[in-house]
Amino acid sequence: MSGPSTLMSELTPQMAEAMAAWSRSGAPGYARTGAEGSRAAYRRSTARGAWEPTYPVDARDVDLANLGRTRVYRPRGARRALTPIVYLHGGGFVMGDLETHDSVCKELSGASGLPVIAVDYPLAPEHPFPAAPDFALTVIEAVVEAASELDVDADRIVLAGDSAGACLAAVMSIGAPGRERIAAQCLFYPATDLHCDTASFHEIASGYPVTGPDGLWFTRSYLPSPDLADDWRASPLRAGSLAMSPPTFLLTVGHDPLRDEGLALGDRLEDEGVRVVRRHMPAHVHGFLTNGAAVPEARTELAFAAGFVRGVLLTGA
Numbered sequence: 001m002s003g004p005s006t007l008m009s010e011l012t013p014q015m016a017e018a019m020a021a022w023s024r025s026g027a028p029g030y031a032r033t034g035a036e037g038s039r040a041a042y043r044r045s046t047a048r049g050a051w052e053p054t055y056p057v058d059a060r061d062v063d064l065a066n067l068g069r070t071r072v073y074r075p076r077g078a079r080r081a082l083t084p085i086v087y088l089h090g091g092g093f094v095m096g097d098l099e100t101h102d103s104v105c106k107e108l109s110g111a112s113g114l115p116v117i118a119v120d121y122p123l124a125p126e127h128p129f130p131a132a133p134d135f136a137l138t139v140i141e142a143v144v145e146a147a148s149e150l151d152v153d154a155d156r157i158v159l160a161g162d163s164a165g166a167c168l169a170a171v172m173s174i175g176a177p178g179r180e181r182i183a184a185q186c187l188f189y190p191a192t193d194l195h196c197d198t199a200s201f202h203e204i205a206s207g208y209p210v211t212g213p214d215g216l217w218f219t220r221s222y223l224p225s226p227d228l229a230d231d232w233r234a235s236p237l238r239a240g241s242l243a244m245s246p247p248t249f250l251l252t253v254g255h256d257p258l259r260d261e262g263l264a265l266g267d268r269l270e271d272e273g274v275r276v277v278r279r280h281m282p283a284h285v286h287g288f289l290t291n292g293a294a295v296p297e298a299r300t301e302l303a304f305a306a307g308f309v310r311g312v313l314l315t316g317a
Contacts, residue, residue, distance in 0.1 A: 055110030090163030092218030166190030
């Protein structure tokens with residue numbers, strides 16, 4: 001493996017305090033609360049972690065025929081019709097919405113100087129696989145069709161997402177109609193292989209907000225059959241080729257059941273000739289980007305991703 005050699009280390013003081021606060025809250029864990037309970041708990045935790053963006057950003061909600069409810073973020077004073085970043089939220093394919101990732105999208109928009117288009121997608125178990133990737137695979141063409149209403153230049157599009165949303169972004173890069181417009185992708189601790197059988201998946205079994213058992217519950221809620229984990233739309237790491245993927249910013253974290261599959265995706269992208277900028281945070285936990293109020297590295301890492309995007313758009317590589 002060509003990735004980082006130090007995969008885990010002691011939590012940073014801020015991360016440790018955030019974990020202590022989570023422990024004191026008595027949260028039972030997503031796998032024990034069911035879909036509605038997990039969604040409510042996720043909204044509460046991300047609301048506690050919300051923060052004001054570093055740079056002023058305006059946001060407006062629009063309801064589009066082919067995208068549904070969508071939120072558009074724009075840095076205040078930015079010129080019009082810029083390349084957009086399309087953001088797909090995390091949440092294990094079961095939870096998450098425009099509200100849970102509002103701070104993340106604001107920070108990414110302000111730091112990059114670009115509009116961010118946050119989209120919702122169908123959630124399991126009400127809408128099992130392949131509903132989410134089927135929706136995601138239509139997003140690029142829908143953004144192109146609605147470019148005037150969204151006030152963006154859709155000749156080039158950047159994809160971004162965390163966890164389950166990063167999985168969907170990777171799927172879009174592999175096989176979405178219009179994928180030739182994708183200039184770059186930012187994948188934050190992505191789910192890439194829903195077989196749920198890596199060393200980190202078994203290692204992170206308890207003591208964290210997202211554990212291997214939680215991930216297994218998410219996956220069982222999402223996939224009607226375990227055999228569907230072989231499908232590249234569920235597990236992009238298992239796609240026949242990743243060579244046409246765009247330049248990629250990849251963030252992985254040490255205390256994360258998805259750590260090893262994220263690192264494996266980075267290895268495979270590099271092996272197939274894709275430019276990858278890798279950031280590994282050995283002292284952080286899965287989901288820390290939505291906790292920027294307590295963990296300052298959330299803003300730092302989004303700034304790194306924003307710089308990567310600006311560089312790709314400026315140089316074309």
